[in-house]
Amino acid sequence: MSIEGRAWVFGHNIDTDAILPGRYLSAPLNEAARHAFESIAPDWAEAVQSGDIIVAGRNFGCGSSRENAPHVIKHLGIACILAESYARIFLRNAIAIGLPALMVNDVSSLIMPMDKVHVDLDTGGIQVQGVPKVIHAVPLHPQMKLFIEAGGIEGILKTWGERKHE
Amino acid sequence: MGQTIAEKIFSHKIGRQVRVGDFITAPIDRVMCHEGFFPAASKLAANNIDRIWDPQRVVVVLDHYVPSPTEKMAAVHTQIRQMVERYGIEHFYGEREGICHQVMIERGHVRPGELILGTDSHTCTYGALGAAAAGIGVSEMAYVLATGELWFQVPPSVRIDLTGRLADLVCAKDVSLVIAGRLGAEFAQYRSLEFAGEAVAAMSLSSRLVLSNMSVEFGAKFGIFPVDHHVVDYLRSIGVENSYPITPDDDAVYENNHRFDISEIEPMVAMPHSVDRVACVRDATGEKIHQAFLGSCTNGRIEDLRVAAGLLRGRKVSPSVRMLVYPASALVYRQAMNEGLLRILSEAGAIICPPSCGPCFGSHGGLLGPGETCIASNNRNFKGRMGSPDASIYLASPATVAASAWKGAICDPREVL
Numbered sequence: 001m002s003i004e005g006r007a008w009v010f011g012h013n014i015d016t017d018a019i020l021p022g023r024y025l026s027a028p029l030n031e032a033a034r035h036a037f038e039s040i041a042p043d044w045a046e047a048v049q050s051g052d053i054i055v056a057g058r059n060f061g062c063g064s065s066r067e068n069a070p071h072v073i074k075h076l077g078i079a080c081i082l083a084e085s086y087a088r089i090f091l092r093n094a095i096a097i098g099l100p101a102l103m104v105n106d107v108s109s110l111i112m113p114m115d116k117v118h119v120d121l122d123t124g125g126i127q128v129q130g131v132p133k134v135i136h137a138v139p140l141h142p143q144m145k146l147f148i149e150a151g152g153i154e155g156i157l158k159t160w161g162e163r164k165h166e
Numbered sequence: 167m168g169q170t171i172a173e174k175i176f177s178h179k180i181g182r183q184v185r186v187g188d189f190i191t192a193p194i195d196r197v198m199c200h201e202g203f204f205p206a207a208s209k210l211a212a213n214n215i216d217r218i219w220d221p222q223r224v225v226v227v228l229d230h231y232v233p234s235p236t237e238k239m240a241a242v243h244t245q246i247r248q249m250v251e252r253y254g255i256e257h258f259y260g261e262r263e264g265i266c267h268q269v270m271i272e273r274g275h276v277r278p279g280e281l282i283l284g285t286d287s288h289t290c291t292y293g294a295l296g297a298a299a300a301g302i303g304v305s306e307m308a309y310v311l312a313t314g315e316l317w318f319q320v321p322p323s324v325r326i327d328l329t330g331r332l333a334d335l336v337c338a339k340d341v342s343l344v345i346a347g348r349l350g351a352e353f354a355q356y357r358s359l360e361f362a363g364e365a366v367a368a369m370s371l372s373s374r375l376v377l378s379n380m381s382v383e384f385g386a387k388f389g390i391f392p393v394d395h396h397v398v399d400y401l402r403s404i405g406v407e408n409s410y411p412i413t414p415d416d417d418a419v420y421e422n423n424h425r426f427d428i429s430e431i432e433p434m435v436a437m438p439h440s441v442d443r444v445a446c447v448r449d450a451t452g453e454k455i456h457q458a459f460l461g462s463c464t465n466g467r468i469e470d471l472r473v474a475a476g477l478l479r480g481r482k483v484s485p486s487v488r489m490l491v492y493p494a495s496a497l498v499y500r501q502a503m504n505e506g507l508l509r510i511l512s513e514a515g516a517i518i519c520p521p522s523c524g525p526c527f528g529s530h531g532g533l534l535g536p537g538e539t540c541i542a543s544n545n546r547n548f549k550g551r552m553g554s555p556d557a558s559i560y561l562a563s564p565a566t567v568a569a570s571a572w573k574g575a576i577c578d579p580r581e582v583l
Contacts, residue, residue, distance in 0.1 A: 013351065013440065017548040021555075022528025026231070026239060039555035059352040059385065063548060064527070065287040067205075067303035088356045088387055089287055093303035143189050143317050153305040154209065157312065161213030 001149075003079040003100070003119045005051040007111045007128075008044070010037075012057035016090065019061065019069040033072040050077030053117050057083065057108045061090025070094040070101075080119055082107050082126065082137060095144045098152030102137035110135055121148070168417030170323035171390045172358035175298040175412070179281055186421075188320045194310055195280035195297075198225045200266045202285025202304050204242050207249045209308035218253045219314030225257040225275050226250055227266035232522040234261075235530035264495025264521035267291040267463040271375070272404065272497055278393040279410035283310060288463050288545065290382045294374035295401070296393035296412045298358070301382065321387045322421040323358040323414075328365035330429030335579040337473065337563035338373035339465055339543065341426065342380035343434040347444025349424060355385035357421065360414060365428050366391060371400050372469040379464045383441045383545055433578050435541070436561035439549040447566055447578045455539045455560075458483070458571035459552075461492025461519070462526045462544035465564050468501050470543065474568035475507040477582050483515035484574030489567075490532045491516045492524040516571070525552050534559075541570045 018040050024032040037044045054073065060083035061069060070093050073081070080100040084107055094101040100121055104110075111117060116129035124139035140148065150156045169177065176184045179192040199206060203226045210218070218224060226246065234240040243261070250258045263269050267288055270276050278296035283289065285307050292299035302310070310316050326345065332338075359381045361374070374391045381389025391397070392413040401409050433447040460466070460474050471493060483489045491511050493499040499521050502508050508518050525532035526544045533553030534540050540552060540559050547559035562570070565579035572582060 015546075015548040017528070017546070017551045021550050023533075023553075025527075025529065026236070026242070039550045059355065062351065062385065063287070063546060065285065065301040065303050067305060085352065085355055087385060089301050089303065089382075092306060096303055096305040096309075141189060141319075143319075153309045157209055157213040157215065157308060160312070161215060164214050 001121045003053065003121065005053045005079050005117060006049070007053050007055045007113065007115045007117050008048070009108055009111060009113045010054065010056040011108065013059045013062055014056055016061060016063035016066055016069040020066060020072050025066060025068060029071060029075050032068055033075045036072040036076060045076060048076045048078065051079050052077060053119065054078050054081045055107055055111045056081065058085045060086050062087040065089045065093070067093045067097065070097055070099050074099045082119070084108065095147050096153045098148050098155065100140065100148055102140065104135060104137040107135065168415030168419065170358065170414045170418040170420065171296065171360055171392065171412055172298055172321060172323055172388055175279055175281060176318065176320055178279065184320045186320050186322045189317060190320065191315050191317050192281055193315050194283055196223045196225065196275060196282045197307065197310055198227065198266055198270050198282065198284035198289060199307060200227050200286055201230050201242060201246065202307060203249065204246050205304040206285065206307040206311060207253065209305065210312055215312050218311045221254040222256065224255050224311065225270060226255055227259040227263060227269050228261050229265045230523045230527065231529060232261045233520060262496055264498070265463045265466065265523055268466065268494040268498070271295065272495060274401070274404050274406045277401070277406060277409060278397065279412045283307070283316065287382045288379050290386065290389045291375055291379040291463060293378035293381065293388050293390040294371060295397055296391060298388050298390065300387050321356050321358045323360050324354055325420040325423045326359060326361050327363040327423060327425040328361065328428050329363050329425065330365055330427040331368060332428055332431065335565045336431050336433060337565055338376035339563035340431050340434045341428055342377055343436050343444050343561065344426065344431050346384060346436065346442040347434070349384065351383060351440060351442040352385045354381065357386055358388040358390060359384070359386040361391050367394060370469065371396055372467050376464055380545055433563060433566050433580070435566065435576065436547055438558040438560065439547055441547065441561060447562070447576060450560070450576045451578060453539065453576040455487055455541050455570055455575060457532065457534060457538065457540040458487055458489040458567050459525065459532065459540055459542040459544060460489065460564055460567050461494065461524055463494060464545045465543035466492055466494030466498065468498050470564035471498070471502045471507045473564045475510040477565060477568040477579060478514040478572060479510050481514055481572050483571045486574050487571050488532065489516040489571040490519055490524065492519045493521045495521050528552050541567050541576060543567045
């Protein structure tokens with residue numbers, strides 16, 4: 001499975017309050033997504049296009065366990081996240097909703113804003129348009145790939161629910 | 167080979183010795199859901215899953231939107247009540263009991279050696295009672311509700327060795343801020359933090375709860391204390407017998423070992439907007455504040471209210487400050503009432519609020535306007551956390567919060583005359 005899109009580059013320690021402020025936690029996804037990253041990149045939510053990729057530094061997603069954080073990112077069309085490291089709860093939440101999140105050493109210095117990037121989710125190979133050298137992400141562990149390929153936990157639950165009717 | 171507490175707990179759960187890095191699937195002892203129960207259980211309902219694996223192992227507490235700030239959340243609470251009944255969940259604590267983590271501890275739903283998950287990142291708080299406890303999102307919670315198990319990767323353990331004893335008016339919160347300042351907000355990324363040392367042996371349960379609670383702010387998966395007589399005695403006092411006295415093996419292997427002499431620690435603050443932007447309070451004094459928040463799962467317990475009341479007895483909160491006091495639970499509230507603490511705080515000019523999360527996560531109950539500064543006893547000071555992204559939050563101990571409320575500016579509690 002592979003992904004191709006434009007890169008949006010963020011820094012270190014992007015927290016879940018920045019990704020989705022507390023006051024929008026109970027808002028419908030459509031509305032909440034409009035405010036994603038509002039305090040650090042006010043026009044970002046509007047500018048994102050389907051298939052785009054987030055590139056970030058260390059400790060991406062630190063803070064709360066709010067699943068709406070990866071949800072709004074996915075809802076806006078982001079196809080995958082490449083970060084140097086993740087807060088574990090965020091990483092697990094991204095996987096749980098079927099949003100690929102890969103760890104890549106030094107990635108925020110290797111990929112520039114609006115670079116066109118190709119990501120091979122199986123091998124973890126990342127190709128930046130115009131750059132010959134392939135960047136290597138830590139490939140997703142099979143345990144995590146399972147959830148991504150099933151479409152997240154929703155996909156798994158759906159399968160169980162359908163099975164009950166057979 | 168010797169094992170750390172996390173390794174022992176995982177090994178015990180799956181019936182074989184685990185090693186760091188192993189991917190395992192483990193049965194869960196208990197789950198805690200706050201209002202997150204609504205989206206989690208809705209996913210079951212949407213997929214015709216009409217049974218929870220073991221309703222006895224599920225605790226549901228309403229705390230984040232209490233009393234309900236909107237019609238919409240009132241409707242959510244109604245739906246939660248219906249779902250609790252439909253799924254046969256007995257351990258349901260509605261709006262009157264307090265913050266989920268405090269309720270879990272007070273009502274005996276946390277036992278040493280257990281693997282506990284919750285729909286809140288501060289589920290790690292239960293590590294103070296020797297449990298491996300962590301926060302998860304609502305989809306993972308739906309999965310656990312359906313199956314009673316979840317996958318894990320066994321984390322490395324990092325040891326925090328504490329020696330010495332806290333000086334007067336220096337609190338466990340100050341210790342956690344010193345740890346953050348020295349080691350950074352990511353030092354324990356996906357690690358099980360284990361607290362040890364002579365200072366731990368002398369530490370009250372309340373102080374341990376602070377340190378376990380703050381562990382997630384350093385990236386930790388778990389923040390665990392060894393089980394000793396403090397823990398066993400507390401559990402016995404609330405009717406929980408036969409506690410598993412879990413401690414690490416003498417030859418347990420830790421990835422890292424950090425030592426702190428807590429005798430040297432002074433009152434600290436975490437400056438906006440990061441928990442590791444730490445300074446001594448005496449270097450931040452004079453910064454004007456508009457709101458002082460005493461409460462949260464970190465520091466809303468009786469010990470915290472006592473410290474604050476001790477400083478504010480016979481004194482007044484500065485007229486330019488709103489001091490909000492949110493006791494962590496109804497039990498804390500009533501005990502504070504009985505000890506006269508609420509009277510002292512109210513007479514000082516503090517506003518006594520319902521046991522709940524309040525403004526901690528930016529929803530309601532005391533938000534900050536643009537340009538305002540708050541000193542808070544909670545656990546996060548990210549930009550926009552408590553309202554306007556144009557506001558500033560300083561994290562501090564209950565003593566520092568109370569002193570600053572009196573002064574009208576950030577103030578070292580030792581300066582209160």
